[in-house]
Amino acid sequence: MKPLIRLFFKTLRVLLGPLxxxxxRLTRPAAIQRAAEKQAEVERQCQSLTLYQFRTCPFCIKVRQEMHRLGLPVEKRDAQHDEVARSELLQATGATKVPCLKITAHNGSIEWLGDSGKIIDYLRQKFPA
Known part of the structure; x- marks a missing residue:
């Protein structure tokens, strides 16, 4: 029974994923416009952020939409298909739950922020429109 359930959900992902x-892509919000020097500062700050995600996860899509709206060039790692990214996430957080934002501070300390709502709140607070 368990293999049948897995097959069902895998088939569902294969069919719904492209949609x-x-x-x-069709509902992507327009990015906010900043002055060139402010955008350069935002881009510099985004170098300390990494989003671990699955491409077709609805919560990851929600976070990516907000990142696009805020004009944030955050590095994205596919924890579903990239074994290195998956093992990094698992080792650091104890789970492969996505989306998960890795925040590296100036002093080298690392904070992991899970849950799409918390990630979006953090991004909105750090990079106000």
């Missing part, structure tokens, strides 16, 4: 990605 979800298409919807993401």
């Amino acid at each position: 979800m990605l298409l919807k993401e």
Whole structure:
């Protein structure tokens, strides 16, 4: 029974995944416009951020949409298909739950922020529109 359930959900992901990605692209919000020097500072700050995600995860799509709206060039790592990214996430957080934002501070300390709502709140607070 368990293999049948897994097959069902895998088939569902294969069928719905491309539709979800298409919807993401078609409904992408316009990025906010900043002065060149402010955008350069935002880009510098974003170098300390990494988003661990699955491409077709609805919560990851929600975070990516907000990152696009805020004009944030955050590095994205696919924890579903990239074994290195998956093992980094698992080792650091104890789970492969996505989305998860890795925040590296200036002193080298690392904070992991899970849950799409918390990630979006953090991004909105750090990079106000």
